[in-house]
Amino acid sequence: MQKLDFENTRHYYYPSGTEAPYGGQSSSEKTRSYYEEDQPYVEITLDIHDDSVSVYGLKSPDHRGAGSDQSLLRPGRSSKSNSVLKRIASSVSSELKRVASSVSRKPPRPQEAKLRRSKSRAELALKGLKFITKTDGVTGWFEVEKQFNEITKTSNGLLHRSKFGECIGMKSTEFALALFDALARRENVSGDSINMDELKEFWKQITDQDFDSRLRTFFAMVDKDSDGRLNEAEVREIIALSASANELDNIRKQADEYAALIMEELDPYHYGYIMIENLEILLLQAPIQDVRDGESKKLSKMLSHNLKAQQSRNLGVRFYRWMKYFVFDNWKRVWVIALWIGAMAGLFTWKFMQYRKRSDAYQVMGVCVCIAKGAAETLKLNMAMILLPVCRNTITWLRTKTKLGAIVPFDDSLNFHKVIAIGISVGVGIHATSHLACDFPRLIAADEDEYKPMEQYFGPQTKRYMDFVQSVEGVTGIAMVILMTIAFTLATTWFRRDKLKLPGPLKKITGFNAFWYSHHLFVIVYSLLVVHGYYVYLIKPWYKKTTWMYLMVPVVLYLFERLIRAFRSSVEAVSVLKVSVLPGNVLSLHLSRPNNFRYKSGQYMYLNCSAVSTLEWHPFSITSAPGDDYLSVHIRVLGDWTRQLRSLFSELCKPHLLGESRLNIASPRHRDNRSNYPRILIDGPYGAPAQDYKKFEVVLLVGLGIGATPMISIVKDIINNLKGNGESSNRRQSPIHNMVSPPLSPARKSDAFRTKRAYFYWVTREQGSFDWFKNVMDEVAETDRNNVIELHNYCTSVYEEGDARSALITMLQSLNHAKNGVDVVSGTHVMSHFAKPNWRSVFKRIAVKHPKTRVGVFYCGAAGLVKELRHLSQDFSHKTSTKFIFHKENF
Secondary structure, eight states, X not given: OOOOOTTSEEEEXXXXXXXXXXXXXXXXXXXXXXXXXXXOEEEEEEEEETTEEEEEEEEOTXXXXXXXXXXXXXXXXXXXXXXXXXXXXXXXXXXXHHHHHHTSSSOOOHHHHHHHHHHHHHHHTTSOOBSOOGGGTOOSHHHHHHHHHHHGGGTTTOEEGGGHHHHHTOSOHHHHHHHHHHHHHHTTOOSSEEOHHHHHHHHHHHSOOOHHHHHHXXXXXXXXXXXXXXXXXXXXXXXXXXXXXXXXXXXXXXXXXXXXXXXXXXXXXXXXXXXXXXXXXXXXXXXXXXXXOHHHHHHHHXXXXXXXXXXXXXXXXXXXXXXXXXXHHHHHHHHHHHHHHHHHHHHHHXXXXXXXXXXXXXXXXXXXXXXXXXXXXXXXXXXXXXXXXXXXXXXXXXXXXXXXXXXXXXXXXXXXXXXXXXXXXXXXXXXXXXXXXXXXXXXXXXXXXXXXXXXXXXXXXXXXXXXXXXXXXXXXXXXXXXXXXXXXXXXXXXXXTTOSOOOGGGGGGSSHHHHHHHHTTHHHHHHHHHHHHHTOTTOOSGXXXXXXXHHHHXXXXXXXXXXXXXXXXXXXXXXXXXXXXXXXXXXXXXXXXXXXXXXXXXXXXXXXXXXXXXXXXXXXXXXXXTTSSEEEEEEEOOSHHHHHHHHHHXXXXXXXXTTOSSEEOOSGGGGGGXXXXXXXXXXXXXOOGGGGGGGOSEEEEEEEGGGGHHHHHHHHHHHHHXXXXXXXXXXXXXXXXXXXXXXXXXXXXXXXXXXXXXXXXXXXXXXXXXXXXXXXXXXXXXXXXXXXXXXXXXXXXXXXXXXXXXXXXXXXXXXHHHHHSOOTTTSSSSOEEESOOOHHHHHHHHHHHSTXXXXXXXXXXXXXXXXXXXXXXXXXXXXXXXXXXXXXXEO
C-alpha cells in the first residue's frame, strides 16, 4: 500500500518555457517526454497541507550555477515567463490535489468527489462566480417570484428581457441583459420574454453553487455565437460589459488594448480564439503565498480566541468592565467635561444661594429669581468659553508647542464648542422661562408693601406685562434669543449640509454659506449681551455687574486672533503655480509657499478667493509635504463656493489648453498668464488630529474619498523623512515633483520622527479619483525600497472578488500588472482592491504583526465610518497587547 507524506515541502521540475501538464495527456507522459528531450528545468517549491497546496517559490533554470535564489514570479521578469510559470503552478496544484484525493483511505463517492473538486477550485480562485450578491437586495426565490408577479401584472405573466435585471435584483442592467441572452441560448428560449417556469430554470443556473456550472454560464455570456470559442471581438465586448457594470470608464475606453492582452496570454499560438479550458486556467491560477511561520500562526490563533465575546452573567461585573473601558478610552474627555460641569454647578449654586439670602428679592419673586440668576451665571461662563475652541491659532500653538496635548483632547475642540452651545441653550431656556413665566407675573401680582423694596430696581409698579418685555433688559434678551436660535438652527447638520430640500427662496437658508454668515451674528449677540449685563436686574454697583469680566479675556483673545489672520494673509500674497481640473469634480491648486509658512503634515489652511467672495474663508487639508517648496490643496466641489471656484479656474484654463483631457497650467508657456489668475489668500496653518502621526512607530491611515488629502501629505512626509534619516541612499531627483529631496531643517530634526511603518487605506467609489494622487502612489512604489509604506486602494464601485461581474476585471488586473506593472483600475503601480475593506481583518493583521505596540489610527472622511473604526480600535486595544489610538477628522 502506497503512503504519501503530504506534510513536507516537495520539489517538482518542469521544463522552462513549456506548458504544465493538463488536458488529454497525463502528467507522467509529459514529464517523461520533456526529460527525454533534455530540456532545461524549472524548480517549483510547494507547501502541501492536507488538501491545501500553495506555491512557495519558483527558481530559474540557472539558479544553481548563478547562486541566485531569485523567484521568477517576482516583478521584473518577462510577462511570457511569468505566464508560463503561473500556469505550471496552477496545474501542479490541481494535479497534486487530485493525487492526494486518490490515495485517501476511503475513496469518496462520485458526488462527494465532484463537490470537493468544485469547492476546492472555487477556494483557489474567486470562491465561485456568483451572479447575485447581498448588495443586490435579493434573498431568494421567494423574493424573485414576488417581483415577477408584480412586474408581469400587465403582461399576461411574461417577463420581458428588459425587466430581467429588475426581477432578479441585479443593478447592472447591461450585465443582466447579457446574462439573460446567455441563459436563453443555453435553454433554447426564443423571443424576448419568459414565463415563470423558464425564470425558475434561469434562477437555478444563476444560483448554482457548482463552480464548473457557473463557469459555463459565464463563458456562454461571452460566446455570443455559441460555437464554443471566444474570438477577440467577443472578449472585447465582455470587457466593455464588465467595465460598465463596475463603472470603470477608463477600462471601457481601453477595451481593445485589454482584449488583445488576454488573447496574447491565452492564445499563444495565434489560433484566433480561446476555449473554456483556457479561461478556466486563468481563473484558477494558484495564488503565490508566503508560508507563515509558527509564531505568526500562534499569535493569530490566540488573537482569534481573545476576540471572542465573553459576556459575564453578573450585571455588576459587566457594568464595571464597561465603565473601566469607557474611562480608559475617554479619560481626557471625561475630566474636561467633569471640570466644566463642576464649574457650572458651582456657579449656579453660588448665585442661587446668594439670592436665596436676599430677603427683598426672594420675598417678592421667590425661588424663581434664584434659578434665573443661577442660570445667568452659567450663561456668562459659557458665552466666554464658547469662543476658546474657535481660537484656532491659540489651539494650534498649544498642541504644537506645549505638552498639554497629553491631557487635553484638542482633537475634540469642535465637539466641545457644540457641547457648550447645548449648555447655552439650556441656560437660556431656564433663565428666560424663570423671568418671563415666573418673575414678571409675580412682580405684577405683588401688593404695594411687598413691591416697595423693588422700586429701586424696577421703578414704580406696573400692571402691564409688556412693560417688562419692552424694557432694555427684555428687548436685548429676546433679541439675543432670536439671533442665537437662527445661528444654532442653521448650524445643524440638516441645514449646514443642505439635506433639507426646501422650495424656491427658502433654499437659500440651507447650505454652508447660510451657516457661515449666520454664525457671524455673534458680533451682534455679544454687543447685546454687554448691554443686557449693564442693565441687569437687581444690581446697581458697576463692579458687581460681572458680564464684561467673563467676556473680556476671550473676546480680546478672539479679536487678536482675527487681526493676526488678516495681517498674516495680506503680508505676502501667494501666486498660483499650477492648476489641475481632475475627475470627480476636484480642483488641484499648487501655490507658492511664503517664507514664514511652516506646517506639519496633516494640518490645514484657509483659502480666500476675492473673485468668488471677499468675506468667505474655507478650510482645506494641505496635500504637499513640509519638505516641498510649494503648497498644494485638492478641493472637491461640495457647495456654492467650491463650485464657483472650479468654474472660474476652468474658464481661465480653457483658452490655453484646448483639447487636453485634463486642464493643467503647469508648463512654462503658461506662466505669462499668471497675472490673469484670481487673487488667492491663505491663512494658516492650523492644527489637526493627523499631525500627531509622528508620535507612533506604526500608523494606520484611512481616507474616505477626498478625505485622503491629509493622509497623502503624511505619506509624502514619511518618504522625505526616511530619505533624510538615511533610510534611502537614493538621492536622485524626484520624478514626480522635479525637485531634489530637501535636507532636514534644524526645526524638523528637533521634531522627533518615530514612524517606522505605515498602512494607508484609501477607499473611493469613482475610478477617476485615483488620478488625484496618482503621482504620489507611483513615487511611493518607486522610492520605498524598504516597504515602509503599505498602500491599499479600494474601488467600491467594482463588485467584490468572486462576483462574475468583476471576474474579467480581476483577470485583466493580474495580467496587466504582471506584464506592464500598472494596475488597470487605478492606473498606478499599486494593485487596487475591490468592494469595501474588511476592517476587522485589517486591524487583526496589524495586531498580529505589531504586538505590544501603540498604533495611531487616523481617519479623515464622512462620519459614517467613524463609529466602526473607533469600536474596532477599542475592541482590539482591550483584548490584545496592541493599543490602537483613534483620531478622526470629519468634513
